[in-house]
Amino acid sequence: MSINHALRTIDVIRCAGKAAHTYRTAQHAVRAAHDEHSAAQAQLHHWNAHIHATRGADRASPGRSALRAAIHDRQEAEHKVRKAEARLQRAAATAQAFRPALNRYPTERLRRRATTVLLDRLADHPVDLIRAADLIIIQTSSGKDSLVAMHRTVAAAKAAGCLHKVRVMHCDLGSEWPGVPQLARRQAERYGIPFLLVTPDGGFLGMVENRQMWPDAQRRLCTSTLKRDPTGPVITTWVAELGLDRQAIVLNVMGVRGAESASRALKARLALDPRTTSANRLVLTWNIIHELSEQDVWKDIADNGLEYHPIYDTGLERLSCVYCVLAGPDWLILATRVCFALELSHPETFAALERRINHSFKQGVTLNAIIAAARMLDALDGPITWRRGDALRRHLGPAAADQYLATLTC
Ligand code: SF4
Numbered sequence: 001m002s003i004n005h006a007l008r009t010i011d012v013i014r015c016a017g018k019a020a021h022t023y024r025t026a027q028h029a030v031r032a033a034h035d036e037h038s039a040a041q042a043q044l045h046h047w048n049a050h051i052h053a054t055r056g057a058d059r060a061s062p063g064r065s066a067l068r069a070a071i072h073d074r075q076e077a078e079h080k081v082r083k084a085e086a087r088l089q090r091a092a093a094t095a096q097a098f099r100p101a102l103n104r105y106p107t108e109r110l111r112r113r114a115t116t117v118l119l120d121r122l123a124d125h126p127v128d129l130i131r132a133a134d135l136i137i138i139q140t141s142s143g144k145d146s147l148v149a150m151h152r153t154v155a156a157a158k159a160a161g162c163l164h165k166v167r168v169m170h171c172d173l174g175s176e177w178p179g180v181p182q183l184a185r186r187q188a189e190r191y192g193i194p195f196l197l198v199t200p201d202g203g204f205l206g207m208v209e210n211r212q213m214w215p216d217a218q219r220r221l222c223t224s225t226l227k228r229d230p231t232g233p234v235i236t237t238w239v240a241e242l243g244l245d246r247q248a249i250v251l252n253v254m255g256v257r258g259a260e261s262a263s264r265a266l267k268a269r270l271a272l273d274p275r276t277t278s279a280n281r282l283v284l285t286w287n288i289i290h291e292l293s294e295q296d297v298w299k300d301i302a303d304n305g306l307e308y309h310p311i312y313d314t315g316l317e318r319l320s321c322v323y324c325v326l327a328g329p330d331w332l333i334l335a336t337r338v339c340f341a342l343e344l345s346h347p348e349t350f351a352a353l354e355r356r357i358n359h360s361f362k363q364g365v366t367l368n369a370i371i372a373a374a375r376m377l378d379a380l381d382g383p384i385t386w387r388r389g390d391a392l393r394r395h396l397g398p399a400a401a402d403q404y405l406a407t408l409t410c
Contacts, residue, residue, distance in 0.1 A: 003125065003132045006118045007249055010272060011282050016101035017111050019094045026084065026091040033084040037077035043070040115272060119284070123270040126288070130160040134248040135238055138168045138193075139231065142184035143319035144308050145255030148300045149289045153253050154191045156288075167194045169234060171227045174203030175321040177311045178344070186307060196234065200226045204321060205353060212357045215325050222325065232276050239281045248281045256287040259294065298395040305407035312391035314338045314384065322346040329365055329373075336374035337384045347371050 001009070047067035095102065105111040122129050130136060138153055140146035150168065157163045170184035181197055188195035200207075204222055208214055215221045231252070239248045252273060258265040269290045273283040289297070294317075301308055309319045315334060320327070322335055323346065339346050351367040360366045378384075389401035 016098035026088040040074040149255035
């Protein structure tokens with residue numbers, strides 16, 4: 001099966017799934033409307049019989065007003081039945097259009113399985129996949145994983161002769177470590193690819209202030225509302241700029257690695273993004289470095305002289321918001337000590353917000369307690385220090401770090 005055929009099949013299966021769902025929902029609506037109609041009809045019969053039995057009842061009797069209400073209910077129910085039946089007809093016509101796919105993949109399980117198999121095959125041929133794509137978006141946090149994901153995507157795009165399809169997007173929440181957006185831009189400029197900086201209204205702190213609550217692992221609004229939601233309109237604009245008269249194939253590259261967590265291990269290398277896919281674009285999330293270990297990532301950075309953010313040299317292993325709601329207390333204490341060393345105002349700003357909204361940063365952990373613990377450790381051990389290249393020294397040894405620093409200087 002050719003790449004284009006596989007992509008087309010994935011979309012047909014997606015549409016078949018949607019058609020089956022719409023048809024089922026319409027069937028439910030028809031059944032519900034018929035039930036409502038029968039109930040209204042029964043009421044009408046009841047009041048008709050009542051009025052008939054009490055012939056002498058005057059016009060203002062309760063029986064007559066109940067009859068009028070029943071007539072009205074029946075009319076409403078008839079209207080609902082007509083609407084639901086029209087909806088069912090439309091859904092049936094759509095399902096009919098996808099009948100071959102529905103016959104072949106009749107259940108949701110089969111459709112999901114077939115899509116997974118096809119996507120897995122596509123992920124094995126990155127260069128062909130890039131050739132088939134119309135647009136390749138790299139969503140970068142400018143952290144180490146995004147950096148390597150970008151490098152590998154660019155290498156594959158160059159091999160395919162398709163570097164012109166690649167664009168980079170970075171979402172600035174205003175709560176990251178200093179220099180993050182600038183670094184994201186430099187990382188894109190290194191390859192000469194267009195860069196877009198997205199700054200959601202209010203950023204991270206604005207969102208917390210509005211909600212009077214910090215996000216948490218269950219309600220990660222910082223990633224869903226602030227990072228994921230702005231992606232849709234950007235894709236819409238970029239796809240429109242392509243001016244295609246057919247469905248565009250969009251690859252959305254992310255620096256997600258399976259080794260990072262159990263939930264990330266379950267993610268596929270290539271997955272259909274049903275939220276942003278539509279009739280005019282098929283969007284695939286491409287976790288291009290899903291199989292790499294942390295060591296692999298640092299090796300790629302060292303071997304290719306890629307510029308990583310100095311925050312990794314402090315011992316913090318993720319380039320996140322200065323205070324990340326998913327981080328544990330040790331991480332938060334270290335982040336606070338780094339803020340002290342860099343004379344950043346984040347500890348006071350975040351702690352003041354915590355007091356204002358009267359909601360602790362993490363369940364059972366206040367930033368006041370974190371800051372106090374960081375102060376105590378600084379008093380005991382002195383301020384923390386680090387040197388450029390310490391992240392590489394930790395992961396690959398001093399020789400690799402020295403070589404990297406020499407490359408970077410060049
Ligand atoms: S780094 Fe943490 S706090 Fe910041 S957006 Fe991501 S999950 Fe939310």
